[in-house]
Amino acid sequence: MKAGALIAALALAAAAAWLARPQAGVAAAPRAATPAVAPGAAPAPPARAVETAGAGWLGELPRSAPVPAWDSMADARRHGDARMPPLAPSTRAGSGPSAAQLxxxxxxxxxxxxxxxxxxxxxxSAAALEGPRLQADVERARAAGIPAAQIARVEAKIRRLEQLRREIAGPAVQR
Incomplete structure (x- = not known):
């Protein structure tokens, strides 16, 4: 048992040393051999060096390579995602209570x-708009042969929505 624990500790130490190794900086592009230029001819422009992202697990990766998902997620975690819609609608200035009301x-x-x-x-207002839509769903369900128990649940929902709408509209009418 002690030998197994020793092997596991050594493997863990080796993995930690491997992960803690210093990352190499951006390496210079290797120099290509310059072809011979005919006398009197203009030399060709030097080949553009491929920008590299630095040494990693797979060595030098060109920047034109696709961004790994983990890198994209880490960037979004740090800086947010510009494609994300706002979490809540922005409130208008003055929509809250005034200082006097507070x-x-x-x-x-x-x-x-x-x-x-x-x-x-x-x-x-939403319940008034939803009622006719639900009623049309009930009619389509009947035409499609949906079981009566399922249709009864939707009809009960329509009745409850209509009752709530009337209860809400009642106090507003009395004012």
């Missing part, structure tokens, strides 16, 4: 009530 508890409660009413109105 200072006065009663004014802040009124602000919260307006925000709640706005959210409920948005839900009622």
């Amino acid at each position: 200072a006065d508890p009663q004014a802040y409660r009124a602000y919260e009530a307006r925000q709640d009413a706005r959210v409920l109105a948005a839900f009622a």
Whole structure:
């Protein structure tokens, strides 16, 4: 058992030494042999050296090689991804409560009530648009021969949405 642990420790030390080895800097491009130029002819421009990314596990890699996925992920982790959409919609300046509303508890409660009413109105509007779409889905399901139990679940959902919409619209109508 001790021999196995010793071998494992040596293998781990060798792997750590291999990973900790210093990375070679960008190596200079090897010089190509210059072909003989005929007298009186203009010399050809020197061949462009391939820019290299430095020594790695596979030696010198030209920059034109595809970027490895791990390198791309590390770059995105450090600097973000420009292709990513914003996580939340940007808020307009002044969309939050004013300093006076924050200072006065009663004014802040009124602000919260307006925000709640706005959210409920948005839900009622979305439910009014969703009802006919769900009803059309039920009609297509009946025509397609979907089992009645599945259709009944959607019809119950339509009834609950309509009931909630009426409950929300009720207090707004009374005001």
